[in-house]
Amino acid sequence: MNTNILLELLENNARLTTQDLADILHEDEALIKxxxxxxxxxxxxxxxxxxxxxxKALKNEKVMAFIEVDCTPQRHKGYDKTAMKIANYPEIDTxxxxxxDCDFLCLVQGKTMFEVARFVSDKIACVExxxxxxxxxxxxxxxxxxxxxxxxxxxxxxRLVVTP
Amino acid sequence: MKPLSKTIENLKPSGIRKFFDLASTMxxxxxxxxxxxxFDTPWHICENAVYxxxxxxxxxxxxxxxxxxxxxxxxxxxxxxxxxxxxENEILVTVxxxxxxxxxxxxxxxxxxxxITMDPNYVAYTPAIEMAGGIPxxxxxxxxxxxxxxxxxxxxxxxxxTKAILINFPSNPTGGVMTYEDYEKLVPIIEESGIYVxxxxxxxxxxxxxxxxxxxxxxxIRDQIVVINGFSKAFAMTGWRLGYVMSNPNLSxxxxxxxxxxxxxxxxxxxxxxxxxxxxxxSDVSHMRNEYMNRRNLLVxxxxxxxxxxxxxxxxxxxxxxxxxxxxTSEEFCNRLVEEQRVAxxxxxxxxxxxxxxxxxxxxxxMDNIIEGCDRIEAFLASLExxxxxxxxxxx
Numbered sequence: 308m309n310t311n312i313l314l315e316l317l318e319n320n321a322r323l324t325t326q327d328l329a330d331i332l333h334e335d336e337a338l339i340k341x342x343x344x345x346x347x348x349x350x351x352x353x354x355x356x357x358x359x360x361x362x363k364a365l366k367n368e369k370v371m372a373f374i375e376v377d378c379t380p381q382r383h384k385g386y387d388k389t390a391m392k393i394a395n396y397p398e399i400d401t402x403x404x405x406x407x408d409c410d411f412l413c414l415v416q417g418k419t420m421f422e423v424a425r426f427v428s429d430k431i432a433c434v435e436x437x438x439x440x441x442x443x444x445x446x447x448x449x450x451x452x453x454x455x456x457x458x459x460x461x462x463x464x465x466r467l468v469v470t471p
Numbered sequence: 472m473k474p475l476s477k478t479i480e481n482l483k484p485s486g487i488r489k490f491f492d493l494a495s496t497m498x499x500x501x502x503x504x505x506x507x508x509x510f511d512t513p514w515h516i517c518e519n520a521v522y523x524x525x526x527x528x529x530x531x532x533x534x535x536x537x538x539x540x541x542x543x544x545x546x547x548x549x550x551x552x553x554x555x556x557x558x559e560n561e562i563l564v565t566v567x568x569x570x571x572x573x574x575x576x577x578x579x580x581x582x583x584x585x586x587i588t589m590d591p592n593y594v595a596y597t598p599a600i601e602m603a604g605g606i607p608x609x610x611x612x613x614x615x616x617x618x619x620x621x622x623x624x625x626x627x628x629x630x631x632x633t634k635a636i637l638i639n640f641p642s643n644p645t646g647g648v649m650t651y652e653d654y655e656k657l658v659p660i661i662e663e664s665g666i667y668v669x670x671x672x673x674x675x676x677x678x679x680x681x682x683x684x685x686x687x688x689x690x691x692i693r694d695q696i697v698v699i700n701g702f703s704k705a706f707a708m709t710g711w712r713l714g715y716v717m718s719n720p721n722l723s724x725x726x727x728x729x730x731x732x733x734x735x736x737x738x739x740x741x742x743x744x745x746x747x748x749x750x751x752x753x754s755d756v757s758h759m760r761n762e763y764m765n766r767r768n769l770l771v772x773x774x775x776x777x778x779x780x781x782x783x784x785x786x787x788x789x790x791x792x793x794x795x796x797x798x799x800t801s802e803e804f805c806n807r808l809v810e811e812q813r814v815a816x817x818x819x820x821x822x823x824x825x826x827x828x829x830x831x832x833x834x835x836x837x838m839d840n841i842i843e844g845c846d847r848i849e850a851f852l853a854s855l856e857x858x859x860x861x862x863x864x865x866x867x
C-alpha cells in the first residue's frame with residue numbers, strides 16, 4: 308500500500324470512510340483499517356481536525372496571536388527542553404523552532420487580547436531560559452491549511468451543469 | 472424570409488443540449504455531466520495574463536500565434552511525446568481545439584470526400600465533417616475491445632473516397648486509450664491508403680497507468696498526421712479558449728490561411744497565460760492528474776460494486792458505465808436519474824447510436840460529490856429493483 312497517498316488523502320479530507328479509501332487505493336478495507344491504526348499508534352497520524360474560518364465563527368470570542376520567543380539553548384539539550392516546557396501549555400496551538408531572529412514561533416489562541424497578553428507575560432516570559440517574547444496579534448486570517456478563507460458564502464457555481 | 476443554409480438546417484441538434492435543458496432547471500443537482508476540469512486555472516497562469524495586459528500586450532499577435540509560445544509548444548511535444556514539429560511553419564495557435572478541428576476539416580475536404588470517425592465520439596466531430604462538405608463514415612467502437620480502434624475496422628471503412636480519419640484518444644466519452652502497440656498495427660494501413668489522420672489529443676496529459684502514445688510518433692506516416700491539442704483540459708484553462716494544431720507545412724499553411732481570415736489571431740492574453748502554463752505549469756498538471764486518478768478509482772469501484780459494469784478508463788476524466796442490465800434505455804435511465812435523484816449523467820446516445828446502453832460520467836467534480844452522487848445512484852437502482860419486484864411483467 309502507498310502510505311504517502313493514504314496520508315495525503317486523509318490530510319485533505321479526514322471524512323473519507325475506510326471503504327472510500329479502499330476504493331481509491333484498490334486495497335482491502337480491512338488492510339486500510341489496520342494501516343490507519345498503525346499510523347495512529349506510531350503518532351504519524353496525530354489527530355483529525357476541521358478547518359474553521361474564525362473570521363466568521365466566534366469572531367468576538369476568539370483571538371489568535373503569534374508569539375516570537377527568544378531563548379538560551381542548554382548544553383546537551385539544545386532547545387528541546389525549553390520547547391517542551393512551552394509546548395505543554397494547552398493555550399499553545401502550534402509551535403516551531405525557526406532559523407533567523409527569533410527561536411520559537413508559537414500560535415496562541417485565547418478569548419480576549421488581555422487573556423493572551425497575560426498568558427504570555429505570566430507564563431511564557433517566565434519559563435526558564437526564555438530571554439524575550441514578542442506578541443503579534445492576528446487581525447484577519449486569509450488562508451489556513453491550504454484553504455483560502457472566504458468572507459462571502461459560496462455563490463452558486465458558475466459552471467454549466469452539463470457540457471460536451 | 473429566405474431559407475437558411477441547408478447544411479446547417481440538416482445538422483442534428485446536440486443530444487447534450489436536450490439533457491442540459493432538463494438538468495439546468497433543477498436544484499441540488501450532483502452533476503457528473505461536466506466536460507471540463509473542476510479546478511480553477513492555476514493562479515500563476517492567470518497572474519501572467521493580467522500582467523501581460525498591464526504591460527500593454529493587448530494587440531493582435533502573428534496569425535500563427537506568438538513565436539515564443541510556438542517554440543515552447545514544439546519543445547514540450549518533442550520532450551514529452553517524441554513528436555517533432557517546426558514552430559515556424561508547422562504549428563498554429565487556435566481558439567481552442569474546436570477551431571483546430573474545424574480548420575483541419577475545411578483545409579482538406581472537397582465536396583463528397585469521406586471522413587471516417589468513431590461512434591461513440593465527441594459531439595462536434597460529425598458536424599465538423601458535414602459543415603466542411605464531407606461525408607461522415609462511422610466506425611462503431613466496442614466495449615469488449617475497450618473502445619479502441621482496431622486495424623480490421625479501419626481497413627473495412629477505407630474506400631477510394633476516404634480523405635481522412637478523425638480520432639480522439641484518450642477518448643471523450645469512453646475514456647478509452649490507444650497504446651503504442653495498438654497504433655503500430657494501424658500504421659501500414661494508414662501508410663498504404665495515404666489518408667490523413669486528424670488526431671485530437673486534447674486529453675493526452677490525462678493519460679493514466681501508462682505512457683501516452685500518438686500516431687505522430689511513427690516517422691513513416693508523420694506527414695499524414697494532424698495533431699490537435701490545447702490548454703483546456705491539461706491546465707484547467709477551458710474558458711481561455713486556446714488550442715493548437717500541428718501538421719506538415721503545406722497543410723499548416725492552408726489552415727493558417729483560413730485562420731487569418733476568420734480569426735486573425737488567438738486572444739493575446741490567453742497566449743500569455745499559455746506561455747506561463749508551458750513554462751511553469753507542469754507540476755499543476757501532475758497534481759491534477761493524481762487527483763483525477765484517485766477519483767476515478769473511487770468512482771469505478773463504486774459503480775462496479777453497485778452492479779453497473781464499468782471498464783477502468785486509462786485516460787480523460789470520464790467513465791462510461793454500462794447501464795443496459797437495468798432494462799432502461801440510456802435516455803430513460805439518465806432522465807429518471809436526474810428527476811428522481813437529482814444526479815446528472817449524460818446519456819451515451821448523445822455521443823452516437825453505439826452509446827445506447829451506456830452513460831457518460833465526468834469525475835471532474837469533488838470527491839464529496841462523487842460519494843454523494845454514488846449514494847444517490849445506488850438508491851435509484853434499489854428503487855428500480857423494487858418497482859420490478861412489485862411489477863414483474865415490466866422486467867425486460
